[in-house]
Structures are given as structure tokens and as C-alpha cells.
Amino acid sequence: MKILVCVTSVPDTTTKITFTDNNTKFNKAGVQFITGPYDDYALARAVELKEKLGASVTVFNVGEADAEPVIRKCLAIGADDAIRVNAEPIDAYFVAEQIAAVAKETPYDLILMGRESIDYNGGQVHGIVGELLGIPSISPVMKLDIDGTTAKMTREIEGGKEDIEAQLPLVLGCQEPIAEWKIPNMRGIMTARTKPLKIVQPAGQDSLTTVASYELPAPRGSVKMIPADEAETLITLLRTEAKVI
Amino acid sequence: MSVLIFAELDEGKLKKSSQEAIFYGSKVAGMLGTSATAVVIGAADQNELATAGRFGATKVLHAADAKLNEVNGMAYASVVAAAAQQEGAKVVVLAKSSLGDAMAARLAGKLKAGLAPNVIDLPDLSNGFRVKTSIYTGKAFAYNELKADVKILAIKKNTIAPEETDATASVEAFTPTVADSDFVLKVTNTEKATGDILLPEADLVVSAGRGLKGPENWGIVEDLAKALHAATACSKPVSDLDWRPHHEHVGQTGIKVSPNLYIAAGISGAIQHLAGVNSSKVIVVINKDPDAPFFKSADYGIVGDVFEVLPKLTKAVQALN
Numbered sequence: 001m002k003i004l005v006c007v008t009s010v011p012d013t014t015t016k017i018t019f020t021d022n023n024t025k026f027n028k029a030g031v032q033f034i035t036g037p038y039d040d041y042a043l044a045r046a047v048e049l050k051e052k053l054g055a056s057v058t059v060f061n062v063g064e065a066d067a068e069p070v071i072r073k074c075l076a077i078g079a080d081d082a083i084r085v086n087a088e089p090i091d092a093y094f095v096a097e098q099i100a101a102v103a104k105e106t107p108y109d110l111i112l113m114g115r116e117s118i119d120y121n122g123g124q125v126h127g128i129v130g131e132l133l134g135i136p137s138i139s140p141v142m143k144l145d146i147d148g149t150t151a152k153m154t155r156e157i158e159g160g161k162e163d164i165e166a167q168l169p170l171v172l173g174c175q176e177p178i179a180e181w182k183i184p185n186m187r188g189i190m191t192a193r194t195k196p197l198k199i200v201q202p203a204g205q206d207s208l209t210t211v212a213s214y215e216l217p218a219p220r221g222s223v224k225m226i227p228a229d230e231a232e233t234l235i236t237l238l239r240t241e242a243k244v245i
Numbered sequence: 246m247s248v249l250i251f252a253e254l255d256e257g258k259l260k261k262s263s264q265e266a267i268f269y270g271s272k273v274a275g276m277l278g279t280s281a282t283a284v285v286i287g288a289a290d291q292n293e294l295a296t297a298g299r300f301g302a303t304k305v306l307h308a309a310d311a312k313l314n315e316v317n318g319m320a321y322a323s324v325v326a327a328a329a330q331q332e333g334a335k336v337v338v339l340a341k342s343s344l345g346d347a348m349a350a351r352l353a354g355k356l357k358a359g360l361a362p363n364v365i366d367l368p369d370l371s372n373g374f375r376v377k378t379s380i381y382t383g384k385a386f387a388y389n390e391l392k393a394d395v396k397i398l399a400i401k402k403n404t405i406a407p408e409e410t411d412a413t414a415s416v417e418a419f420t421p422t423v424a425d426s427d428f429v430l431k432v433t434n435t436e437k438a439t440g441d442i443l444l445p446e447a448d449l450v451v452s453a454g455r456g457l458k459g460p461e462n463w464g465i466v467e468d469l470a471k472a473l474h475a476a477t478a479c480s481k482p483v484s485d486l487d488w489r490p491h492h493e494h495v496g497q498t499g500i501k502v503s504p505n506l507y508i509a510a511g512i513s514g515a516i517q518h519l520a521g522v523n524s525s526k527v528i529v530v531i532n533k534d535p536d537a538p539f540f541k542s543a544d545y546g547i548v549g550d551v552f553e554v555l556p557k558l559t560k561a562v563q564a565l566n
């Protein structure tokens with residue numbers, strides 16, 4: 001079985017976001033980059049499936065050279081090799097085209113992604129890839145087991161969940177508790193250095209959207225404190241002042 | 246040409262978020278000098294469908310093939326793509342939801358469309374087609390320029406407050422052919438809470454964290470939620486510990502909500518939690534620790550014990566009703 005795991009290199013979840021160049025560029029200075037938290041779940045499940053069923057796991061990223069520490073970490077966690085498309089990930093369609101191009105050349109049984117990236121939060125790449133390859137896309141997947149050529153999954157839906165069965169190949173957007181995040185061990189880190197990381201040029205140049213500029217949210221006004229023994233006045237304020245109830 | 250809106254049903258009724266989407270779509274149609282058409286998929290009563298007119302749609306395309314009764318993102322995307330083709334729609338609007346997100350992506354693939362996820366305002370047409378979207382889990386905004394011929398806008402809850410009229414929409418049956426390959430997923434079991442207010446749709450949310458100490462104490466959270474007609478939510482550790490179901494967990498790695506009111510009880514206010522709730526209109530924080538970081542992001546705060554404060558609030562709401 002061949003598994004492709006698509007990962008993003010994103011600002012750590014505690015990052016304070018700022019912009020430069022008159023609000024047209026994300027300010028990378030001092031920012032710690034991590035594997036997208038959802039992508040980490042996808043990778044962890046891929047590595048578990050590899051251990052159980054003997055799959056090969058390829059890590060895939062569309063990004064510039066500064067994404068490589070994240071890619072190496074994925075190799076250290078247990079992926080076998082990696083592909084980086086050397087390009088700025090302009091939008092979901094562009095990224096999806098790159099994934100589809102690679103998957104058309106080498107068919108994968110499973111293309112695992114995170115439910116959404118934490119920078120653009122689109123949750124879109126898996127669906128577009130599914131469409132471009134003409135195969136089903138399912139997200140967010142909380143449980144995944146493979147039985148021959150059948151995938152058995154649990155997907156979260158609004159207010160609940162559902163169990164789904166489908167034939168491979170599939171594109172899945174993953175989230176917890178599909179697997180526990182894995183931390184690379186020393187041996188993993190050593191072997192990751194020599195695992196193949198192929199750098200390829202982008203296929204197609206379709207950018208259907210661009211960002212003209214960025215903006216930070218206005219700070220919230222100051223908090224109005226209410227003494228605990230007068231808690232009920234909160235309800236009055238919510239009705240008369242905030243007008244939300 | 247028209248603006249096309251996908252309107253989602255919940256138990257045969259137009260979802261509130263879809264009413265917002267229809268109103269939003271009709272506004273965009275107005276800006277473009279065209280009309281708004283809604284597509285509705287699944288069994289629904291004609292009178293209910295006609296209410297799309299109240300929110301600005303002049304026409305409803307109703308796809309009622311029995312095969313479509315079961316919610317299916319892939320098949321639904323094919324229906325909407327067919328509708329976009331029939332109507333020559335250049336703008337497709339849908340409300341963000343688990344179904345809406347899945348459909349928006351498949352549609353973007355089919356129509357090679359420029360897609361804006363997380364739209365939070367009406368577009369600016371003065372210089373191309375620009376929309377404001379929320380990025381970095383609500384920590385920033387982007388002004389996206391949509392350059393493709395077809396544009397798809399997935400709008401967040403509370404992007405626009407619909408103004409209702411007493412107009413009704415004309416309803417037309419819509420019977421596109423949908424490929425068998427869209428029906429290959431086999432749903433073998435569904436578990437869905439019934440009667441509850443869906444968290445992503447809720448105007449009011451009462452949320453609680455590890456400060457509640459254990460699942461057995463959730464009664465006081467539910468009581469306040471019930472009195473307010475609010476949905477309940479929780480922090481990540483609470484769902485990790487299985488005190489509450491996963492679909493209630495909000496934050497960076499959970500549901501992102503933007504209700505009118507978010508009440509956080511016994512939640513410290515970690516940045517990953519804030520990421521999921523920071524676009525709420527009004528935030529109330531109840532915490533016994535005056536230095537809890539959440540107070541910095543709150544509009545109203547009470548320093549106190551949740552076990553005393555929550556029942557008091559419930560009583561006050563009941564007294565008001």
C-alpha cells in the first residue's frame with residue numbers, strides 16, 4: 001500500500017501574528033514553524049498503518065526551502081521519503097494541482113491530509129484533490145482502519161459522527177483521535193538525514209486567488225468586571241447593554 | 246447570469262446559516278445587477294422552499310430526487326455545479342458548515358473557481374472582486390482577490406444579519422443527472438444528538454472547561470444553556486478526557502464559533518482556545534482566578550466559583566423569561 005501524507009509548515013499555535021511591508025507580507029521574524037497540528041494526526045496514522053500493514057509513506061509539501069525542517073521531522077517520525085514542490089503555496093487550488101500531478105504519476109491508495117491548515121483554515125485542499133483525481137474525499141476523519149481495499153472510517157458531522165466504508169483510493173482530511181501525535185526518537189532523527197527528499201518544480205501555474213493585503217483585528221474594548229455576589233446583574237447587562245439575549 | 250446560493254436543510258427546514266447565505270447572495274446579486282437563485286437539495290415542503298424569497302432569492306431550484314435524501318457532499322456538489330451551469334452563475338455562495346466546506350472544495354475543483362473560505366464581509370467590487378476572509382484561526386484577516394471567472398464564497402456565521410421581507414420565491418424542480426461515482430460512500434451508522442441546538446449554528450453558546458472538575462458537574466452548564474436556548478461547548482482537555490463529546494470542543498483544533506454571546510466558565514483562555522472563539526460578538530468569562538488570561542479577551546468578567554455563579558445566572562435568566 002502506498003500512502004501520501006500532505007503536510008504544511010505553519011506558525012506554532014501560540015504565535016502572535018504580524019505583517020510587514022504595509023500589511024502585504026506575513027512577518028516570519030522570530031516565528032517558530034511546526035507541522036500543521038492536523039497534518040500531524042494524518043502522519044501519525046500513516047506511520048501506524050505502515051507498521052501494521054507494511055505500507056510506504058511519502059511526505060508531501062508545497063513550500064519553499066524553509067519548510068524543510070518540518071519535512072525532516074516527518075521523516076524522523078517514520079515516513080520513508082519526501083517530495084517538496086518548490087513554490088509558494090499561493091492558494092488551495094494551486095496546492096491541490098501539485099498534489100494531483102504527483103498522484104497521477106504515482107498512484108497512491110491513500111492521500112492523507114489534515115482536516116485544515118491552521119494558516120488559511122480552508123479545509124479545502126482535500127476536496128479539490130479528490131475532484132481533480134475523480135476519487136472520493138472525506139473529512140474530518142476521526143478513525144481509519146484498512147481491511148484489504150476497503151477503508152472503514154468514522155467522520156465527525158455536526159452534532160455527532162457517522163461510520164463510513166469506501167473503496168481505496170481515497171483522499172482524507174484527518175483529525176484527532178485518529179492517532180496519537182508521534183515524537184521522533186534519536187534513531188529516527190539520525191535516519192531522517194539520509195532519507196530521500198526530492199525537490200520538484202510546480203506543475204501548472206493556476207493561481208485563482210491572491211491576497212491583496214492583510215489586517216489585524218481591532219483589540220477588544222476593556223473588560224467590565226462584575227462582582228460574583230451580584231452575578232445576576234450580568235444577565236441584565238447582556239440584555240440592556242450588549243443586547244445579545 | 247445570477248448569483249447562486251446553496252441552501253442547506255435541517256429536518257426539512259432551511260438552516261439559519263443558509264438564510265444568512267441567501268440574504269448575503271441577494272446583496273451580492275444587487276451589487277452585480279442580477280438576481281439570486283437558491284438551490285435546495287432533499288425533501289422539503291414547497292411553502293418552506295418559498296420562504297427563501299423572504300431572504301432575497303427570487304427563485305429556488307429544488308433537487309428532490311430520492312437518491313439525494315441522504316446528505317452527500319460529492320453528489321450535492323455535482324447538483325450545485327449543474328445549477329451554476331444552467332443559470333450561468335459566476336458567483337456561488339454557501340454557508341460554512343461541515344457539508345458546506347466539503348461542497349465548496351469539490352465545486353472549486355469542478356468549476357476551476359476562485360474560492361474564498363471563511364468570508365466575513367460583503368465583497369468590494371470597486372477594484373476587481375475582493376473579499377475579506379478570516380485567517381490564522383481568527384487571529385488576522387486577508388483581503389482576497391478572486392481572479393477566476395467563477396467565484397465561490399463560503400461565509401462564516403454572523404457575516405450578515407438578514408433583513409426579511411414578505412416576498413416569496415418561485416420554486417422549480419431541478420433534476421440534473423448525478424454520476425453513480427458520487428454515491429460510492431457507504432454510511433453504515435450515524436450517531437447524532439437530536440433536539441440539541443447545533444453548536445456551529447448557535448447564536449448563544451455556554452462553554453466550560455477543566456474548572457468544572459468532572460463530567461458529573463455538567464448539569465449546571467446545561468441548565469444555563471437551556472434557560473438561554475444556547476448550545477453547549479467545551480475546551481479541548483474536556484473532550485480529550487471524554488467528559489464531553491468531541492464535536493463540542495472549540496478552539497484551534499476544534500470547532501470555530503462566532504456566536505453573538507460566548508460564555509466561558511472555568512476555562513483558562515489558552516491562545517489555542519481563544520483562536521476558536523475570538524470572533525464571538527460578546528465574550529463573558531467566569532473564572533475563580535483573577536489572573537486567568539481569558540479576562541484579557543472578555544467583554545464581561547466575573548471572578549468567582551463556577552459552582553456558585555452558574556446557578557445564579559440560570560436563576561436570573563429564568564426570572565427574566
Ligand SMILES: Cc1cc2nc3c(=O)[nH]c(=O)nc-3n(C[C@H](O)[C@H](O)[C@H](O)COP(=O)(O)OP(=O)(O)OC[C@H]3O[C@@H](n4cnc5c(N)ncnc54)[C@H](O)[C@@H]3O)c2cc1C
Binds near residue numbers: 483494499514551
Ligand atoms: C497544538 C495545540 C492545539 C490546541 N487546541 C486547543 C483547542 O482547540 N481548544 C482548546 O480549548 N484547547 C486547545 N489546546 C489546549 C490549550 O493549550 C489549553 O491546554 C486548554 O485550552 C486548557 O483548557 P481549560 O481552560 O479547560 O483547562 P485549564 O487550563 O486547566 O483551566 C481551568 C481553569 O478553570 C479555572 N477554575 C478551576 N476551578 C474553578 C472554579 N471552581 N470556578 C471557576 N474557575 C475555576 C482555573 O482557574 C483555570 O483557569 C491546544 C494545545 C495545543 C498545544
Ligand SMILES: Nc1ncnc2c1ncn2[C@@H]1O[C@H](COP(=O)(O)O)[C@@H](O)[C@H]1O
Binds near residue numbers: 036038092116125
Ligand atoms: N502547502 C501545502 N503543502 C502540502 N499540503 C498542504 C499544503 N497546504 C495544505 N495542505 C494539506 O491540505 C490540508 C487542508 O489544507 P487547507 O485546505 O489549506 O485547510 C492540510 O491539512 C494539508 O494536509
